[in-house]
Amino acid sequence: MVPIIVIQNLSFTYPDGKPALRDINLQVQPGEKIGIVGPNGAGKSTLMYHLNGVFTGQGKLFISGLELIKNNFPHIRSLVGLVFQNPDDQLFSPTVFEDVAYGPYYQGLEQSIVKDRVQQALKAVQMSDFIDRNPYHLSTGEKKRVAIATVLSMQPEILVFDEPTAGLDPRARRELIELLFELPQTMLIATHDLALIKQLAPRTVLLSKGRIVADGPTNAIFGNETLLKENGLI
Numbered sequence: 001m002v003p004i005i006v007i008q009n010l011s012f013t014y015p016d017g018k019p020a021l022r023d024i025n026l027q028v029q030p031g032e033k034i035g036i037v038g039p040n041g042a043g044k045s046t047l048m049y050h051l052n053g054v055f056t057g058q059g060k061l062f063i064s065g066l067e068l069i070k071n072n073f074p075h076i077r078s079l080v081g082l083v084f085q086n087p088d089d090q091l092f093s094p095t096v097f098e099d100v101a102y103g104p105y106y107q108g109l110e111q112s113i114v115k116d117r118v119q120q121a122l123k124a125v126q127m128s129d130f131i132d133r134n135p136y137h138l139s140t141g142e143k144k145r146v147a148i149a150t151v152l153s154m155q156p157e158i159l160v161f162d163e164p165t166a167g168l169d170p171r172a173r174r175e176l177i178e179l180l181f182e183l184p185q186t187m188l189i190a191t192h193d194l195a196l197i198k199q200l201a202p203r204t205v206l207l208s209k210g211r212i213v214a215d216g217p218t219n220a221i222f223g224n225e226t227l228l229k230e231n232g233l234i
């Protein structure tokens, strides 16, 4: 199968001189669900932000065979939906409708199609009744769902989540995991929530100090106590 994501020798240093990613090599097959784990500061978020060009480091990235270079950004951003850790970074409109419509509208889709996309996306996250609400007044769990809808409305092939369960109460967390389980897209999930990965992701990539230190079946990685301890995961 042709990989849907190819990352070759990706390194990235923040402007203050701090290396955050070092020689990352990763291939993802269509439909895979992959957990990205590692201690604070390992580079998880930085890696996620590279997948649709929020950051660009040294090395090469390909999404569905398309190289991640400036000319391809609009196309790639419709293929890769990035869900930020904090939904307040994703929601900025006076109504849920406008936030979820933003992506497809920006893609230049016709108004009736945009409306359909919004309805479909809100239905998928079970937030249809919230279409006219102000996103700022929702609970964190509801905001998270709407934030996911803002990327689903673009009908992306790949979903990238940064700490999707952070800040959720147990029920909201469980419902979110059920939702992620139902979504068919290829998924990368950066998280500290090891139980989430065990439930959702057959493959795990372990990052430490900007490097991939393990990449394999989730069961094997989670069964390796020494590896988990060495990397501050338990």
Ligand SMILES: Nc1ncnc2c1ncn2[C@@H]1O[C@H](COP(=O)(O)OP(=O)(O)O)[C@@H](O)[C@H]1O
Pocket: 014, 015, 016, 018, 019, 020, 038, 039, 040, 041, 042, 043, 044, 045, 046, 047
């Ligand atoms: N905006 C930034 N400027 C400078 N350094 C940053 C910035 N964001 C993150 N870093 C540093 O880059 C490294 C990786 O961070 P990050 O990707 O946020 O890790 P993680 O998501 O795994 O906790 C850390 O050492 C962090 O301090």
Ligand SMILES: [Mg+2]
Pocket: 044, 045, 046, 162
């Ligand atoms: Mg992070």
